[in-house]
Amino acid sequence: MKAIIIDDEFIVLEGMKKMIDWSSYGIEIVGTADNGDDGLSLFEKHQPNIVFTDIRMPGKDGLTLVKEILQQSPDVLCIVFSGFNEFEYVRSALKLGVIDYLEKPITIPTIKETLDKILDHVQKQQEIVELKENANQTEQIKLEKITMDLLFQNPNSFENWQSQLAEDSQKVVGVMAIVHDSRSLRLPTRSDSYLAISINTGVNNILVVYMYTSDTSIILKELKNITVEKQVIGIGNMWKDVVELRKSYEEALKAYKYALFRQLKGMQLYEEINRNSKLSKYISEEEKEILYHIILGDHELVYESLDKHFQELEQETLETSILEDALLKLFYLCLETLEESQYDIQNKNTFLPQTELQNVKTKSELRAWISSNIDWIINASEEHQRAKQNHLVEKACKYIHRHYNHNISLQEIAEEVGLNPNYFSALFKNVMGMTYIKYLTQLRMKMAKLMLRHGDTVAEVSQNIGYATYRHFSDTFKRQTGISPGKYKEGISI
Structure with a gap:
């Protein structure tokens, strides 16, 4: 702890510094001043934990100094020096919030007694703070654990969730998941409209929001206020039953990955992807064949399946933008499949397929593009296998x-x-x-x-x-x- 001493008597300043082994109390004297104005400047410079000051000094007196210090920093411990017959000043000082006073002439025993009081006061304050922090942390840890259990659909997760939230569980009308790319993205934990829990699966940062109202626009407004320009956020739908949290999380993850792949910043709602897309959200048989053959490392069958997939696409009358979406989907599925198989695709974050596709004009060019990039994926998997x-x-x-x-x-x-x-x-x-x-x-x-x-x-x-x-x-x-x-x-x- 840091302390300063303020007194207009030189002998008091020097005596206070020298007649006590301050380090044995864990205290460092970081400065002294002989008047109230300099004392306030000294305080503002060093921000000490403890202030010793005389009550009566020329210029700014000790009472005024203490009042100004406590207005700035209410937790600072102030001790005043008083002379004989200055009880009214002492009473006023105690009302301001000083924790002790020393009557002049100051003696070593009285200082040590005051220092013992200071240390006792600090210890009690720390214990109170720790108790509060531990209580809050314990509750938060429990909430995070039961939320993680719900997410992974562990046994008895719903019953444990009800028990932990107690009466609050009756207020919940739905649950929604949010996947994001920043550990600093945090909603206020509690409000009249929701309870928000931040968790991390080891791979993804997730906000789980238990809604007390069906109006999810409240969450979107909150996120808009705290989201920085470069953040990417995927938002799942609200599901009425909390045991459906997993579904909302999967939706949020798809929205998040979609935004990353499209290089979109800000909030991406899963429902908007479904609304705008004309493609099936399911994997076709042709796509499955391509993915299976990539995993098995059968390159010849990869290209056979790829040709078959193109033939299916060419039989349909599709706009170029829909074809692009189909190919992006296939490319994305290939990357995702390899990642799930613990392949590490190098440079995938700097590769911009949607940018390249803007320069592709014909079906044959589209076919050449996807073929070359499937080649790239296959080569990447081979390199990974060698590295493994x-x-x-x-x-x-x-x-x-x-x-x-x-x-x-x-x-x-x-x-x-x-x-x-x-x-x-x-x-x-x-x-x-x-x-x-x-x-x-x-x-x-x-x-x-x-x-x-x-x-x-x-x-x-x-x-x-x-x-x-x-x-x-x-x-x-x-x-x-x-x-x-x-x-x-x-x-x-x-």
């Missing part, structure tokens, strides 16, 4: 490095990386250019040389790098290096 394979082999190598001094088997390493032993063996050799056993042997020989250089005996080295017998180690070392471990050790010591 490299990651698994790297993980296996790290495991070998940690356990080279044990009798580790192919089965053990394969289980560590979650692969079939035969597949792992082939994968390791393909990535590393050698079998796992050769890699392990080379590592052991490197460690053996190091240990021999450090003076370990051949028997010690054999045991410490994972060989069951001295003979096996010695033969392997000689086969790898062209010299026995004993000769190698002798050569180093010469």
Whole structure:
């Protein structure tokens, strides 16, 4: 805590600073002043937690100073110094809110007594604040948990929700979900019209709004007031039954992704997407085939299914804008499918398909465009697969490095990386250019040389790098290096 001292007597200022070990009380004296005007400036500069001030000073007196300080910062702890027969001043000071007064001449025991009062007061205030915060946090945590349970449709979620909200649950006439791209987007938690809960699934930021009225325009107005220009917000429909929260969330997520894909900023309502779209919201059989073949990695069948899909589209008389929507939908589904399969599509955030489509004029150009971009997706999936394979082999190598001094088997390493032993063996050799056993042997020989250089005996080295017998180690070392471990050790010591 920081403190300042204000008194027109030099001896009081110096005495107060020097006769008390302020640091033992967790207090730092950050400044002193000899009049009320300078004292106020000092306060405004340092914003201390504690102010010691004389009552009677030339110019601005202590009472006026205390009043002005407490008007600015009501939580500041003020202590006044008073002389003999200044009880009326003291009474006035106590009415202003000072927590103690010291009668002059000031003594060390009286100061220490006051400091004990200050620390006791601070502790009680902190306890009160903590109790309030804990109570609020506990309630908020419970609300977030039951809302998350409702969202994921966990068992007994509705009963727990009713129990937690108690009487407020009777006021709820519907629930709606909002997906957004900013952790700072927060509605006021409670109002006469709704209860808003912020949650995060680990992937998406969500606002869940329990409505006390069917007028959802209230929420749209609130969001409009707090939304910055670059934010993206997807808004689901209000569902009357709170157990339908999942449906509103899925709608909000679709609206959010639609806005991202179209590079739309601000609020995007799910109902507006359905109202404006002439395409089916369901995935066609042709689209399913394309997605399945991409996941399975059968590129030939991907293009066969793609041709079939184009034939279906070309049989219909569609406006260019509807064709564009159909292709954007397909492209979007491909990206989404790969993401759900834990592929990481590089540069997808900087790719602007809707911008490119503005330059496409004919069906053949549309076909060429989607084909080239399906190529891009397939290549991205292949790159991801290679990266994943490299990651698994790297993980296996790290495991070998940690356990080279044990009798580790192919089965053990394969289980560590979650692969079939035969597949792992082939994968390791393909990535590393050698079998796992050769890699392990080379590592052991490197460690053996190091240990021999450090003076370990051949028997010690054999045991410490994972060989069951001295003979096996010695033969392997000689086969790898062209010299026995004993000769190698002798050569180093010469």
